[in-house]
Amino acid sequence: MKGEFPDSIIDEEAYSRFDQRDTVFGKIHEDRDAPFYHQSMYDQIDQVIDRKKGYSSFHLARALGGWSVYDYFTEAFRVRRPNDSNNIMNKPVLNPPEDDPNTMTRELKLSALTYGAGAVGITEVDPRWVYSADRDGNPLEDHLSYDYAVVMIVPMDSEMIQTSPKLPAATASAISYSRMAFLISCLAEYIRRLGFEALPMGNNGGLSIPLAVDAGLGRLGRNGLLINSDLGSCLKICKVFTNMNLVEDEPLTPPLSESCRTCTLCSEACEVDAISEKPAPTNEVACPSNNKGIKRWPVDHYSCYQFWIENGSDCSSCVAACPHTPQTTRK
Numbered sequence: 001m002k003g004e005f006p007d008s009i010i011d012e013e014a015y016s017r018f019d020q021r022d023t024v025f026g027k028i029h030e031d032r033d034a035p036f037y038h039q040s041m042y043d044q045i046d047q048v049i050d051r052k053k054g055y056s057s058f059h060l061a062r063a064l065g066g067w068s069v070y071d072y073f074t075e076a077f078r079v080r081r082p083n084d085s086n087n088i089m090n091k092p093v094l095n096p097p098e099d100d101p102n103t104m105t106r107e108l109k110l111s112a113l114t115y116g117a118g119a120v121g122i123t124e125v126d127p128r129w130v131y132s133a134d135r136d137g138n139p140l141e142d143h144l145s146y147d148y149a150v151v152m153i154v155p156m157d158s159e160m161i162q163t164s165p166k167l168p169a170a171t172a173s174a175i176s177y178s179r180m181a182f183l184i185s186c187l188a189e190y191i192r193r194l195g196f197e198a199l200p201m202g203n204n205g206g207l208s209i210p211l212a213v214d215a216g217l218g219r220l221g222r223n224g225l226l227i228n229s230d231l232g233s234c235l236k237i238c239k240v241f242t243n244m245n246l247v248e249d250e251p252l253t254p255p256l257s258e259s260c261r262t263c264t265l266c267s268e269a270c271e272v273d274a275i276s277e278k279p280a281p282t283n284e285v286a287c288p289s290n291n292k293g294i295k296r297w298p299v300d301h302y303s304c305y306q307f308w309i310e311n312g313s314d315c316s317s318c319v320a321a322c323p324h325t326p327q328t329t330r331k
Contacts, residue, residue, distance in 0.1 A: 008255055010128070011283060015293025017132040018207060024289050024301045026135045036305055045312035054166025055312065063167050063313060066174030069181045070202065076185035079199050081192060096194045105247040108150065115186040116179060117152035118231060121215025121249040125149050125241060130206040143205055146197070146241035150187065151208070151215040153228060153235045154179045158326050161234055164316040165271070173236070173314055177202065180238040191242050199241040208237035216249035222260035222267065223275055223318040224299035232324030256281055256296065269321035272307045274300040
């Protein structure tokens with residue numbers, strides 16, 4: 001189990017495993033007291049569509065199209081491979097040529113990069129980062145049976161992100177989610193074909209950012225997102241849990257981004273003041289969707305999501321404002 005990240009910012013007496021129903025996206029359908037109960041971020045789109053630059057019907061259609069693989073290819077998130085296939089060929093389950101952890105790790109990472117990961121890291125599964133229950137209330141104790149998390153980041157198009165909160169930025173986010181589904185599906189199938197178990201996940205299953213920090217992919221930023229050395233927070237995170245015998249990566253230290261202590265550009269860019277401007281991280285929470293017992297800059301996810309509803313779509317202005325975000329990620 002990793003020590004540097006949790007030991008330095010976790011209050012073990014206050015912290016407990018997070019229930020996915022307590023995230024903003026869980027509160028939408030579960031919490032009648034939430035100010036956005038049963039409200040989709042598209043509910044007010046008719047008030048902005050075709051009325052402002054960057055909010056045309058074509059922009060919206062492109063954003064919605066970008067979600068297609070993530071939304072409809074639900075088998076990408078299953079613990080078992082689909083029963084139905086478009087391929088008429090019988091495909092074998094292989095035995096790895098050797099069980100050396102270094103070889104297995106090298107080949108696994110090569111596969112992840114081949115399938116489109118911007119970067120990949122490996123960490124032991126820390127039980128604290130596994131959700132206690134999913135959004136339907138199902139306990140996730142079976143997730144604790146896996147040994148390693150293969151954590152991958154998917155770049156977003158920073159030129160499109162710079163248009164936030166307009167719809168082209170939403171398109172960049174949507175496409176990255178669909179790329180996540182493609183990526184975890186391919187990597188999970190690679191692992192299964194070698195005879196091992198694989199559990200592919202996007203935002204579900206566990207807390208992606210702490211897992212990414214443990215896997216050495218970056219640090220936690222003021223905006224509540226992962227700060228990667230190459231991509232800033234212009235990225236999405238996905239992961240595959242597995243029982244392959246792998247080699248862990250070392251986390252970066254300290255776990256919180258030191259540059260965020262003196263930089264408040266993301267706070268200034270947020271139109272609803274959802275991001276703390278305090279120089280030092282704190283154990284305080286900003287809304288019911290913050291887990292207790294973590295020292296960080298708390299983000300008011302309630303205010304953030306309510307802005308999404310008013311905006312007619314999601315927002316990445318804090319990502320666009322971050323000085324670590326590259327000028328372009330377009331290839």
